[in-house]
Amino acid sequence: MPRAHLMTPLRRFTDGEAVIEVEGATVGAMIAELDRRFPGIGEMLTKGASAAVDGLIHAEPEYLAVEPDADVYFVAPLAGG
Amino acid sequence: MTVTENRPDYKWVGTRPIRHDGYDKVVGKARFAADRNSPGQLHGAFLRSPHGHARILSVDTSAAEAMSGVKAVVTGADFPDLPIGHPERDTAVNLMARDVAMYVGHVVAAVAASTRAEAEAAAAAIEVEYELLPVVLSLDESIADGAPLANADNRTAFSGSDDPSNLATVTPLERGDVDAAFEAADVVVEREFDTAWVHQGYIEPHACVVDVGADGKAEVWASSQGHFRVRSQAAAVLGWDTARIKVIPAEIGGGFGGKTTIYLEPVAARLSEKSGRPVKIVMTRDEVLRATGPAPASKSRIRIAATNDGELTAIDGWIGYAVGCTGDMAGFVGAMSVASYKFPNLKMEFVGALTNTPRSAAYRAPSAPQAAFAIESVIDEIAQALDTDPIELRLKNAVVEGDLTSMGGPHPRIGFVECLEAIRDSEHYQSPVPDGAARGIGTGFWFNIGEQSSATVNLNEDGTATVITGSPDIGGSRASMALMAAEELGLDVHRITPVVADTESVGFTDVTEGSRATFATGMAVVNACRDLVGELKARAATIRGVEVDAVAWVDGAAVVDGHDPLPLADITAKAKSTGGPLTVTASLNAGGAGPSFAVHCCDVSVDEETGRVEVLRYTTAQDAGTAIHPSYVEGQMQGGTAQGIGWALNEEYVYADDGTMLNASFLDYRVPVASDLPMIETIIVEVPNPAHPYGVRGVGETGIVPPMGTIANAVSRASGVRLTSLPMSPPKVLAALDDR
Numbered sequence: 001m002p003r004a005h006l007m008t009p010l011r012r013f014t015d016g017e018a019v020i021e022v023e024g025a026t027v028g029a030m031i032a033e034l035d036r037r038f039p040g041i042g043e044m045l046t047k048g049a050s051a052a053v054d055g056l057i058h059a060e061p062e063y064l065a066v067e068p069d070a071d072v073y074f075v076a077p078l079a080g081g
Numbered sequence: 082m083t084v085t086e087n088r089p090d091y092k093w094v095g096t097r098p099i100r101h102d103g104y105d106k107v108v109g110k111a112r113f114a115a116d117r118n119s120p121g122q123l124h125g126a127f128l129r130s131p132h133g134h135a136r137i138l139s140v141d142t143s144a145a146e147a148m149s150g151v152k153a154v155v156t157g158a159d160f161p162d163l164p165i166g167h168p169e170r171d172t173a174v175n176l177m178a179r180d181v182a183m184y185v186g187h188v189v190a191a192v193a194a195s196t197r198a199e200a201e202a203a204a205a206a207i208e209v210e211y212e213l214l215p216v217v218l219s220l221d222e223s224i225a226d227g228a229p230l231a232n233a234d235n236r237t238a239f240s241g242s243d244d245p246s247n248l249a250t251v252t253p254l255e256r257g258d259v260d261a262a263f264e265a266a267d268v269v270v271e272r273e274f275d276t277a278w279v280h281q282g283y284i285e286p287h288a289c290v291v292d293v294g295a296d297g298k299a300e301v302w303a304s305s306q307g308h309f310r311v312r313s314q315a316a317a318v319l320g321w322d323t324a325r326i327k328v329i330p331a332e333i334g335g336g337f338g339g340k341t342t343i344y345l346e347p348v349a350a351r352l353s354e355k356s357g358r359p360v361k362i363v364m365t366r367d368e369v370l371r372a373t374g375p376a377p378a379s380k381s382r383i384r385i386a387a388t389n390d391g392e393l394t395a396i397d398g399w400i401g402y403a404v405g406c407t408g409d410m411a412g413f414v415g416a417m418s419v420a421s422y423k424f425p426n427l428k429m430e431f432v433g434a435l436t437n438t439p440r441s442a443a444y445r446a447p448s449a450p451q452a453a454f455a456i457e458s459v460i461d462e463i464a465q466a467l468d469t470d471p472i473e474l475r476l477k478n479a480v481v482e483g484d485l486t487s488m489g490g491p492h493p494r495i496g497f498v499e500c501l502e503a504i505r506d507s508e509h510y511q512s513p514v515p516d517g518a519a520r521g522i523g524t525g526f527w528f529n530i531g532e533q534s535s536a537t538v539n540l541n542e543d544g545t546a547t548v549i550t551g552s553p554d555i556g557g558s559r560a561s562m563a564l565m566a567a568e569e570l571g572l573d574v575h576r577i578t579p580v581v582a583d584t585e586s587v588g589f590t591d592v593t594e595g596s597r598a599t600f601a602t603g604m605a606v607v608n609a610c611r612d613l614v615g616e617l618k619a620r621a622a623t624i625r626g627v628e629v630d631a632v633a634w635v636d637g638a639a640v641v642d643g644h645d646p647l648p649l650a651d652i653t654a655k656a657k658s659t660g661g662p663l664t665v666t667a668s669l670n671a672g673g674a675g676p677s678f679a680v681h682c683c684d685v686s687v688d689e690e691t692g693r694v695e696v697l698r699y700t701t702a703q704d705a706g707t708a709i710h711p712s713y714v715e716g717q718m719q720g721g722t723a724q725g726i727g728w729a730l731n732e733e734y735v736y737a738d739d740g741t742m743l744n745a746s747f748l749d750y751r752v753p754v755a756s757d758l759p760m761i762e763t764i765i766v767e768v769p770n771p772a773h774p775y776g777v778r779g780v781g782e783t784g785i786v787p788p789m790g791t792i793a794n795a796v797s798r799a800s801g802v803r804l805t806s807l808p809m810s811p812p813k814v815l816a817a818l819d820d821r
Contacts, residue, residue, distance in 0.1 A: 044239050
C-alpha cells in the first residue's frame with residue numbers, strides 16, 4: 001500500500017502521525033482517502049501542496065499514478081524567482 | 082572550467098553560439114515595453130498613499146477629471162472586490178488600494194492624460210481623505226503580542242483559521258530528537274541574525290501599453306517573466322475572461338523574480354477602456370523601489386550541535402520573514418530551502434509575517450538566501466571551533482542521493498559533494514590566502530521547479546526551423562532552446578530561429594520562475610522535435626518508397642540502406658507532396674526538476690579604519706546538470722553572485738518611522754557596479770538530472786544563495802568578530818570592530 005509522508009504542518013490532522021499508509025492508484029485518490037480518514041486535510045493538499053513521488057517533485061499531481069509500494073511526500077507549494 | 086560526469090558526446094549542446102537575440106540587443110533594436118508607442122496613446126500616472134497605513138474615507142477625482150488633457154481616472158471602485166481567499170485578491174489589492182492604503186507608495190488612484198506631465202499633475206490634484214491606522218514596520222512589531230494588524234484581510238495560510246492575523250504562514254519542521262542531540266553534543270554554536278529588505282534591482286522599470294478596443298478586447302505589451310501570468314492575473318483583477326486579453330511579450334530588462342507578478346496592466350486596461358485610447362504606463366525608478374516587491378527582511382536564531390569528529394547532529398532554529406502587506410509563501414519556501422546537510426535531528430520553525438511595507442516578491446531562490454546566511458555562518462563557526470577545514474566539515478555532512486530534505490522526500494541524484502570537491506580542488510582554494518585577507522566558504526541549495534510549458538517547432542520549406550515557445554528570454558533561453566532543437570534535429574543551430582510568442586500564438590506556458598525555462602520548456606522543445614523527427618522519417622519513407630521502420634535519423638538526414646542520406650532540407654522541400662507542412666506542438670507539466678547546489682569561495686580584506694569590505698577574489702561552483710549553453714550558465718552564476726554580494730555588503734531599504742523609504746534611487750540604494758567586484762570565476766559542475774533528456778537542472782537561482790554566508794564567513798575570519806547583520810556596510814563593520 002502507498003505511504004503518504006506528511007510535512008509537519010499537516011500532522012495536526014493526523015494526531016501527529018507523519019507517515020500514513022493509504023490506498024490509492026493516483027495521488028488524487030490517496031488525497032481523497034486521506035480526507036475521508038482525516039477530514040480537512042484534503043483541502044490543504046489540493047490547495048497548496050506539491051508531491052514528491054519516487055524522488056521527483058510534481059506540482060498539482062492529482063492524476064499522477066503511484067505504485068502500490070510508493071512513498072509520496074506531500075511538501076509545500078513550490079515557487080521561485 | 083567545467084567538471085563533468087559521464088557527459089554524452091553532443092554536437093550542439095554545450096557549445097557557445099552567439100545568442101539569437103544578441104544583435105538586436107547590441108544595436109538597440111530590441112523592443113522593451115517602454116519602447117512601444119501606439120497611435121493616439123495616453124500616458125498614465127498614479128496617486129500614491131503618503132501614509133504607511135490608512136483607511137481611505139473618500140476619494141474626490143472631480144478636480145483631476147476637469148484638468149487639461151485628462152481622459153480617464155480610476156480608483157479602487159473601478160475594480161471588482163475579489164473575495165478574501167481568491168488567489169488574485171492580494172495582487173488586486175496591491176496594485177490599487179480599495180478601502181485601506183497599506184504602505185507608503187500604495188496606489189490609490191490613476192489618471193490617463195495626453196501627456197505624462199498632465200497625468201502627474203491631475204493625479205496630484207485628486208483629493209483623498211484618510212484615517213490613519215497603526216503602522217507595522219518590522220518583523221518584531223508584527224509578531225509581538227497584541228500587535229495591530231498590518232492587513233485586516235490576512236488569514237494564516239493552511240491554518241484552518243478564519244481569524245485576521247499578521248502571520249502569513251507558520252511552518253514547523255521536526256525530525257529526530259533534537260533535545261537529546263544537543264545534550265550529547267561536543268560543540269554547540271548558537272547565533273541570531275538579521276537581514277534587510279533588498280530589491281531585485283532590475284535595470285528596466287515596469288512598463289506596459291494596453292489598448293482596449295471597441296470590441297472589449299485588450300492588447301497588452303508588457304515586460305514580464307511570464308506573459309500568460311500577466312494575462313491570467315489581469316483577467317482576474319479586471320473580472321474578464323482571459324480570451325479578452327492578448328499579451329505580447331516585450332524584451333525584458335531584468336526581472337530576477339520581481340517580474341513574476343503585475344503592477345500596471347489592469348490599471349492601464351481600465352484607463353484604456355474608459356478613455357477609448359491606448360494607455361502607456363512606465364514606472365520611475367523611485368516608484369519601482371517604493372512600490373514593487375523587495376525580498377523579505379528576516380530575523381533568525383540558529384543553533385547547531387556537532388561532535389568533536391565533525392558530525393553535525395542537530396539543528397534547532399527559527400527564521401522569520403517580513404513579507405510586506407499581503408500574504409506570502411516565504412515561510413513555506415524558506416522551509417524547503419534547508420536541505421543541504423543530513424542533520425539527523427531537526428527542529429525548525431519558519432514564519433512569514435505581514436508589515437506595512439510593499440508586498441514582497443520573489444527574488445532568485447526566494448527565502449533561501451536569508452536561511453543560508455544564518456546556517457552557513459553557524460557551520461563556519463563550528464569549523465573554527467573544531468579547527469577543521471570548512472569544506473571538509475561540509476563534505477562530511479553533505480546530503481547525497483537518498484538523504485532526506487527538510488520537508489521530507491529524499492533527494493534525487495544531486496551534485497553537492499561534487500561542487501564541494503570542485504571548490505576544494507580549485508586553484509583558488511589551493512592558493513595561499515593573500516596577506517591581510519581572509520577566506521570564506523559558503524553553500525546554497527535551490528530545489529527548482531518544473532510546471533507547464535508548450536513549444537511549437539515549424540520546419541520551413543528550405544530546411545530551416547522556427548522554435549516557438551512561451552517562455553520570456555530572461556537569461557539566454559532562446560539560445561538554449563535552439564541548441565536542444567539543433568541536437569535533436571541534427572540541424573545547424575544558426576538555421577534555427579527561436580521565437581517567444583504571444584499568448585494567442587503558442588500554448589499555455591507558466592511563468593519563468595524557479596529556474597524552470599531551460600528545464601521544462603526545453604523538455605517541450607525536445608518532445609516536439611522528437612515527434613517531428615518521427616514525421617520526417619515517415620515523409621522520407623514515402624519519398625524512398627520504404628516502410629518507416631527502415632528509416633533512421635542520423636545527423637540531420639534520413640538514412641535508408643541502399644540510398645544516399647536524405648537531408649532534412651530535401652524532405653521539407655517535398656512537404657507539400659508528402660502530406661503538408663511539417664509542424665509539431667508539444668505541451669507538458671514537467672515533473673522531476675533537478676535540485677541545484679552551489680559552493681562559493683571568496684577572499685576579502687577589511688579596512689579597519691573605514692569598515693569597508695573589499696572582495697578580492699571570488700569563485701563559484703554550481704551543478705548545472707548539463708550546461709546547454711555554458712556562457713549563459715556562467716552568466717547566471719556570476720549574476721546571482723554579484724547580486725548576493727550587494728545583498729551582503731551594501732543593499733538595504735532604509736525607512737523613516739512613518740514607513741517612508743528614504744533611499745529610493747540607485748544613488749542611495751547601492752547595488753554593486755563592475756568596479757566593486759573582481760572577475761567572478763566559475764566552475765560548472767555537471768551531474769546530469771536523470772529526469773531531463775539532456776540532464777538539465779535550473780541554474781538561475783542557486784547562485785544568489787551562498788554569497789551572504791560566504792562573505793560573512795570571510796569577513797568574520799578577517800576581522801575576528803562574527804558579523805550577523807546584513808548588509809555588512811561600513812558603519813556596521815566598524816561597530817562590530819569596536820565591540821571586539
